[in-house]
Amino acid sequence: MTQIDVSRFGRVAVIYGGTSAEREVSLESGQAVLDALNAAGVDAIGIDLAEGLSVLLEASFDRAFIALHGRGGEDGCLQGALELIGKPYTGSGVMASAIAMDKITTKQIWKAKGLPTPTFMSCPSDAAVETVLKNVGVPAMVKPAREGSSIGMSRVDRAEDLPVALASARDFDGDVLVEAFVSGREFTVAILGERALPVIGLSTPHRFFDYEAKYKAEDTRYRIPSGLDESLEKEIQSLSLAAYQAIGCEGWGRVDLMLDAQNQPWLLEVNTIPGMTSHSLVPMAAKSVGIDFQALVLEILEQSL
Template sequence: MSNEMINDVAQLLASQLQGPVALLLGGHSAEREISLQSGEAVYQALKAKNIAAEKIDTKNDDWLERVAKFKHAFIALHGGDGENGNVQAELEKIGLSYTGSGVAASAKAMDKVHCKKIWEKINLSTPSFVELTEDSDWVGIIQQWGTVIIKPATEGSSIGMAVANTAEQLAAAYQQAKPYGSLVMAEQWVSGAEFTVAILGDKPLPPIKLETDHGFYNYDAKYIAEDTRYICPCGLSAEKEQELQQLALAAFDSVGCKGWGRVDVMQNEQGQFYLLEVNTVPGMTSHSLVPMAAKAAGLSFADLVLKILQLSIAEAKN
């Protein structure tokens, strides 16, 4: 898309918005700091496109009262605050349209266990898993799978995650993950390459291969480390890349997601892909993956923000 066309889109959007955009950021979740960074980046992009926006931190008690004066919201909230459907439900109650997935899809995608059950039911490959409780058979789980990764089922940014090779490590990891949500799962470890596929509208963007020396792509590798490697083009054959993109799109659609998002996938040493999770409000920071994928597809960060907004306005009209 040429700069002239993009500017025309920005002008059209500005007229359709009927006023400034409410940019929701911050919130209460464990991903608050990342959300503040994402929100600031989105704010600067909107400003660069001459689209008025007001930053609203949903941690403040009066956020909904402040939002009520707007017609449209850009959601830059990560974790439970912006991805479990609650904020979307509140916005719908007062008649505001918003970016990204709706209430039901957000709730499903936020719950990794729910997501994986959906994928298993329709035969989309995902690693085997078990829900953990205080009475889980730690020894039996390790005997069955060897290495597992422990995840809070409703948290993002790899918060609360850990890898376990022994029953003792598994039990300890469960205790560490519990503060991040009542539901914790252990997932069979997939040894191999990790990929992520951004979805924009109904199209998958170029996949990115992730390489880190941290054991797995954890919080530090995502947001702090400077040695994490993001490989795009991802190095797959054209056939395997298309297979990966179609799997990611199928996973995204199966949960009912729309607008934009990101699907994380592992590939084992035999070349089989396994779905990990769907992110309905991915990070939009300097380390974030969706902007990288968009850049590989020819979209600048500001163009990406504009496209997300454009998709949500089009959705609101339908």
């Protein structure tokens, strides 16, 4: 049970749902957050952004807990609208949200700051397959620049499969990223305030951590503690925090990365509004250090005070 004075939050609008490809996940995250806030005695209401911005403008609330994933909610647009109406909100601000939504821009910043991220190229629709093969090669991951939940993404092992992969990514975003495939182990690091929580190891028999593996498969494995030795665990935590701060993220988030056979880490992306369902990764990391779901939600909300 929480000891904190929840009246300081005033009325909290949990904004969720929306219209992005990740709507379903967001409905679940938003409901879980709303339930936790209500159980903690917070005066909280839910707003489904799919009903349009006018619903938000007409609602009466003091601050927002944003539980939207993907475009329109995680990308700075909603953050900008809340800035304009003077309502504080959870998580990263306009610019960091917009940058983090765009995997190409994120990687350009990491590269400029000397943080390790796999070789990549931004791939315009007229890019020749030969150019992609020359700059990145195969195996590669082909991704829409601004999607999440592995949507529109493919792993390409053979050059001849590249055109189809590029076309399916382009169905989701005109900007497509081709990135060198890192074969090795996958990890994710939750960030809460200024600290990196324990590293979570992920494994799946799928060819990569795809939508099925994330939300449906029974054979996805999560390891926490990660099983890494202490120095590597610490190195990955501090790299993840540096990667998050390099983008200007605030409040909370989650950094995804790979570790190759030489134990060299490679940063993939930062999520500014990661999943917040009862079985999501940030709650899992928080739980491992004694922060239950309700305490986590309140701690994220406190960052907006």
